[in-house]
Amino acid sequence: MKRLLSVTLAGAVAALVGLAGTAEAQFYKGKRITILINYSAGGPTDIEGRLVAKHLSKHIPGNPRIIVKNVPGAGGITGSNYMGEVAKPDGQSLAIFTPPLISQVLQDPGLRVDFSKFVWLAGIGHPQVCYIRKDAGVSKVDDLLKIKGFKAAGMRVTSSHDLRFRMALDLLGADYKYVTGYKGLAKVVAGVMQNETQFSCGSVPGFRKNVEPNLIQPGHAISLWYYSAVGPDGKEVRNPHLKGIPTYHDVYQRLKGKKPSGVQYDAFQLINNLSVSMLRGSFVPAGTPDEAVKALRAAWKALAADKDFAADYTKVIKAPPNIILAEAAQGHVDAAGKVSPEIVAFFKNLIGRK
Amino acid sequence: MFDAALSGLVSVVAWPAIGYLFLGVVIGLYFGAVPGLSGLVGMAILLPFTFSMEPVPALAFLLGMFAVTTTSDTIASVLLGIPGTAASQATILDGYPMAMKGEASRAFGAAFTVSAVGGLLGAVVLGLSIPIVKPLILSFTQAEFFMLGLLGLAMVGSLSGDSILRGLIAGLVGLGLSYVGYAENGAVPRYWLGTTYLLEGLPLIPVVLGLFALPEVIDLAIRNSSISRVPEDRMAGGMRRGIRDAWRNWWLVLRSTAIGAYVGMLPGLGGSIVDWVAYGHVVQSSRDKEGFGKGDVRGVIAPETANNAMKGGALIPTVAFGIPGSASMAILLGALMIQDMTPGPEMLTSKLDITFSLMWTLAIANVAGALLLMLLARQVARVTFLPGHLVVPAITLFVFMGAWLANANIGDWIALLVFGLVGYAMKHGGVPRPPMVLGLVIGPIMENALFITNSAHDGLSWLARPICLIIAVLIVLSIVFAIRRRRARRESGTRIVADLGRTDPTVSMVVVGMLLAVCVYGLVPTFAWPADVGGTPMITMIPAICLALLALWQGAREIRRLRAEGGEVFPVRGELPRAGQLYLWWIGVFALTVVSGQMVALPVFVALYLLVWGRYAWWIALLYAAAAWVFLYVMFDRIVAVLWYPSLLFH
Structure with missing residues (x-):
């Protein structure tokens, strides 16, 4: 009886330990x-x-x-x-x-x-790529600041998509008109295909599905830059799958000859980091x-x-x-x-x- | 081309593709038949199962399901007056009156036939229009969409029957309701009453269920009549007659197919609008309009053809450009990508056989779905001959769950019950309800398009775009014709009623007064908003207020005239206490749900209703309630995984 009890006890203890583990x-x-x-x-x-x-x-x-x-x-x-x-x-x-x-x-x-x-x-x-129609007068990214009044397509004034490209364009000093209200990125692409607008950005899946086959490959548009995340060390993290497209920082450096800074840049970087990394x-x-x-x-x-x-x-x-x-x-x-x-x-x- | 078409066909009829296709059809029929579920829900649920399948079976499965939801959605629209999916709202207008006349089988025969034909021809349109598709879609910018919206609004006249004035008011209020939530073009929320629920706008399905279904349930419960007002042995016209109706109206079927396919092709219009466009068209283009709204089979044929034809059209921009016109098409696009196919020119060249296989899938699924339903329909149609008290619990369950599936938010039920009251009052007040739904559907598309157009073009230059001009001419023509027809009718002395129920002048005054109050309430804040937020509501509310004042003045004159003649000015009065009682019961369902959830509240309603209202034996009530519970558990909890209300007791 005693033996039985101790076996049972031991078993119970073992079971408990096992459970905890x-x-x-x-x-x-x-x-x-x-x-x-x-x-x-x-x-x-x-x-x-x-x-x-x-x-x-x-x-x-x-x-x-x-x-x-x-x-x-x-x-x-x-x-x-x-x-x-x-x-x-x-x-x-x-x-x-x-x-x-x-x-x-x-x-x-x-x-x-x-x-x-x-x-x-x-x-x-998700990285995001920006693109522009060639017939807006842009055959390479350097032309962007030479043209006036191109239309940039967005979805909602409070969306991070819109805020980010407006700040990116403002920082560069581009002369553009902001058109917003498209329901979703696919509609944005349709608007650019119709030449209702000329510029927008899209995350990689949409870019590969819609923008590349309909706009880039037929030669109607070029990709301008992609947004990269900036790590805590201040260095940007490049995306190996977007080789051949410059980052926004590359473009800024090239067109303005300096690194971006200021409140507007901090605001831009905040939204950008959130969207690119998470x-x-x-x-x-x-x-x-x-x-x-x-x-x-x-x-x-x-x-x-x-x-x-x-x-x-x-x-x-x-x-x-x-x-x-x-x-x-x-x-x-x-x-x-x-x-x-x-x-x-x-x-x-x-x-x-x- | 011919080779590709043939190899597309061979790949679809090969095993296992054909098996998946038929499985998809069966699932699709279920998703279409249950109100609130739709092809979109089906797509979302089935998509993960296709990840590991071969391309053709995967697409046959998804598309087979998707193709037939608009075939079976006719069942609820005709039998119960509840739209099975958003694409068969207009079917109610004549389909339900047909059921009331004992012609449910006839309506089914016609609807299933034209669904098959429409779906088949829609698929053919898909095949034929591939070469012209690009210029067509590229020429419809936001400016053209705005003009299309205006054209849709011009249909209010034909959806209003005799009371064009009240129809216009209802249409404008519908537009006003569409402004609820975040403004299209700003961070300013409008008319949101401080509730997060309204930030995204009023959901369509609970509003439509409230406006159209609840008033019919009230009438069934009060009168305990069967849905069909004629007994089963005098049943007028069976399925064969419906099939003959379909063939006799072949020209209408062709026109509705064209409407469906082209509306489907334009991204963003889609399902909730195509049936209204087709219905408006058939009323507008028919010489003898007297029967519409009272069970004219053409009123079923037009929307049911168009909503199946739409699906072939919707595939075009998805496959050819990777631009999905609707959420369902976005899922299909996802499925294409999973199968490693890039929508775009490639689908029309090296992958043409896949594109053709999509076309064949649509064609086969449409025919198979219709045949399957025809086998079942005779039994299903019997529902219309059951006593009202036996039908009310089941309809209540479908209506409440259908509304709940919109957002799985208690706000869906509040919207349902509020618009149920509005619908009941509108029905008896002779204020047509279809224009209100039309306004609600078209409003966001129009405001959005107008806003983008205004900022993307300089001034009004867009009005000179050729397609805009063509649509403008169509709008003017349709208004001129409506006025001329009306004048001719007045001279000949015929009257038409496009909405059910007799008009009660007192209720009419109350409804118009209520709508007037809503418009004034809506107008006040617009002055404080920025112009691009408040502008559209303002130009909607001001004419609505003027028209409502005019209608009140007319109504007062009518009542005075009736009094003088000794006529009855408030005939509905006798029914109000009973109607109010049923409403209290529904509010009870709402309250019990808050306490113990739908799985308890709805079966309890079923049992108590049968015992107290229907005076049925306790065992019938219990059996019915148990069946309701099993249905909720299997169909909604297990299959759809619906998010139930987090009740106090069972949270």
Whole structure:
């Protein structure tokens, strides 16, 4: 009897130790993770989110079932509020968003959550390429400052897409007319094809899908530059897949003969860094159990090294995944939360000037 | 070319492509038949499954699903007065009255036939127009889109039946509703009432369900009549008759196909508008308009042809330029990229066989979908002969879930219930509802296009663009014809009613007064906004206010005349208490959902309604409620993975 008891006890202890050791492994066993996406089905955020959803589960111990739900609305704000106010911090709600960080910088009245309060897991960056029609009078990038009144196409005055190219063109001193309101990058490209406008920018997938076959290859337009991220050391990180296209810094240096600086440049760099390094961001609500966060962060890390994922992603997005991990992601979000009043005032002025 | 067409066909009918195609068709029929689900939801759900498939089966799967959602969406539109997808809103106008006349089978026969023909011809248009597609799409800039919007608004006349004045007011208020949310061209939110929900604008589907479906449910519940007002044994016209109707109207079918294919080809117009354009066209172009709105089969044929033909058209810019016209096409584009195909000139040269395989898929799926539905339709149509109390719980469930699927936000239900009241009042007040929906759909396209046009062109020079001039001529012609026809009709003494229900002059006054109040409320803040934010609302509200004042004056005269003649000025009064009671029940569903979620609230409504309103036995109520729960669980929770309301109890 005594022996039996001690065996049982030993077994129980062993089981407990084992449990503690594999808490992470056990956390997601038999559970379901809901991946939330803050834009509607079929958009670029959705396509990328669903790609991640397809590959993430196999890297999470316990292989939970993953389902995807869209919480679209208000330029990504509805979903953000949902994650802050409704989603439970039980490790079963995971966001893959295009976080509207610029809305936080601009203190949008609809946004009721603080992005730095979420627990960040990872981010995916996207370089963006700018292009211009040749019949605007530009056969090489040097001609850009010689022409007057070309039309630059955007989507919404408060979008980072618009703010970034307006600042980039303003910094160079280009003479352009700002036309905005196109619903999505595909419509922007259509407008440039129709010569309704002449200049715009697009992230790499759109650039490869729409701009190159319809505008660059037939010889109607040239690519001007791509935006590179600038690391904490002040050096720019070049993108090996965009060889042959200069970075914005190269172009600035060439046309102006100096490095860019000043408030406008700081504002530009803030938006640029956010979009280039972390256009998409993944996070869970504050208060999510540690073992869940650990497991999810590890899964993202494994995903970044996953060859199958990279192959799938490259096929769809036309560029390899550019994943940043938890610490870097959190850093970007914190930076967006601590923007100097001077820069905020600058943005508000720029938006109001339209 | 012929070789490519043939090898495209061979690749589609080969195994496993053909199997995936038929699987896609079955799934697509389901997504089209359930209100609120649509081809877009289906595309998003199916896309990940195609990652590892070969190109032709993958595209056959997606496109087979996508092709037929606008075939099966007719079912809910005709039987229940609920649009199955956004592309069959206009089908309700004559489809539901047909069901009321006991002609649901006939409507199905006609609709499925023309859906197949429209889809087939749309696919042919896709094949034939490949050479001319580039100049055509490139010539439609934002300026032309604005003019197209104006042309659409000119249709308000034909969608308003007898009450053009009230139709114009409804149309302008619809435009006004489309301004809710962030302005097209600024960071200023308009009419958002301080709720994040409204920042993105009013969602179309909850509004349409409220305006059209809830008033019909109220009437069913009050009268406990079956949807069909004639008994089953006197059922007028079966499926064969509908099929004959379709062939007899072959010229209309061809015209509607052209409308569908070309509207589909223009990026950004798409599904929610094509049915209205086709419906407006058939009313405008018919000599005998008396039957429209009362169950004229042509009112079903036109939109149902166009919404299937649209899909062939929509493929063109997607495949030829990589410019998706809609979110569904954006997903298809994604699927093409996954299969390592770059949309663009290459799709018309070295990959022409793939392009043809898309065309064949559309053609086969359309025919297969229609045949499958014809086999089922006779049984499905029986629903119209069930007593009203047995139908109300199911329709309520579909309407509420359909609205919920818009954003999975409780705001969807508030919009539904508010516009349900508005729709009920409009229906009985003789204020036509279609113009309001038209305004809501066209408003954003027009304002956006006008804004871009104004900043991309210098002054009004864009008005001189050739296509703009052609459209301007069409607008003038359609207005002139409408006025002339109206005059001729007045002389001959015939009247048409484009919306259901008899007109109650008192309710009419209340509705117009309400719309007037909305317009005044909408006008006030425009003065404080910057010109590019407040301009469009201002030029919408001012004429609306003038017209509403005129309508009130006319209405007051009408009431005075009726009183003098001893007629009844407020006939709906008797029904109001019962209608109000049902509304309280729905508000109860809302409240119970907040407490315990939809999975509890909707089955509880089903059971209580049957027990209290229908006085059915408890076991029928329980069985029905259990079936409702299973349906919610399987169809919405498991298959679609809908985001339920985070209730207090089960959050």
